[in-house]
Ligand code: ADP
């Protein structure tokens with residue numbers, strides 16, 4: 001792409017203010033070189049954001065830059081890993097400097113906040129498409145894997161779910177969502193467009209929690225990934241789940257859809273032995289992250305979802321499937 005090098009110089013090649021310790025060589029050579037500490041394993045994850053599929057056309061570029069990195073950092077959080085750096089593969093329909101300035105500013109602010117510098121990438125002309133790969137490190141044997149849930153474990157979530165979905169439905173113009181959101185829309189929109197990856201909590205849980213996943217496609221679907229990989233079942237007690245005021249205004253069916261299958265939450269769902277309840281609560285306090293116990297892992301496969309009265313909830317709460 002002509003102008004590719006200028007574009008990288010103008011928008012992406014800035015020294016990071018934080019997290020340079022792991023970067024031996026950054027943007028400008030054939031490869032970046034990263035250093036890992038002895039006793040640590042590399043944790044790697046990629047996420048792609050496609051216009052019209054993962055974000056609405058016309059989304060504020062700074063928020064898009066933030067979100068593109070946030071969803072990747074959320075994967076590191078879900079493994080209990082510390083960020084080292086990231087690469088950015090960008091396909092752009094044209095060189096729009098105002099858009100690029102906003103995008104790179106949103107990206108850089110979050111990168112600096114979490115000490116995760118941009119170390120390389122690729123740039124080409126094409127439909128707007130953003131692919132980030134993050135690199136992190138986690139001590140040997142301490143990564144929070146999906147296959148490690150144990151029968152009897154508590155199931156915990158950080159924060160609360162459903163607000164991003166409600167914001168999306170309101171932005172798409174659905175009357176039921178607009179009514180429930182009413183004056184809360186700016187806050188809900190923040191949840192959709194500027195999620196905060198739970199990195200501090202994830203690291204505090206490494207070596208303490210058993211299994212973990214970040215909630216990107218909806219709680220029930222994502223919990224299903226843990227259950228499938230671990231060969232276990234669960235009982236989910238929705239009566240324990242924190243509910244944002246705007247969601248409390250929804251009719252029950254819509255509310256359960258948002259809470260259990262909303263997607264785009266970027267909270268952590270994790271399991272831990274009951275003997276570690278206090279340690280989990282301490283990890284939450286130290287990192288300033290609210291956590292709630294919402295169920296337990298069972299040895300018999302299958303998911304039972306009950307309401308506050310112990311009644312089984314009916315409904316399809318599968319996760320978001322891009323090919324569904
Ligand atoms: P190569 O031909 O080896 O793929 P490029 O010409 O694509 O190298 O890129 C030159 C340098 O700029 C490399 O260090 C690459 O990592 C970096 N780079 C390219 N695009 C981006 C981008 N969007 N963000 C950050 N770094 C980039």
Ligand code: MG
Nearest residue numbers: 121122123124
């Ligand atoms: Mg290249």
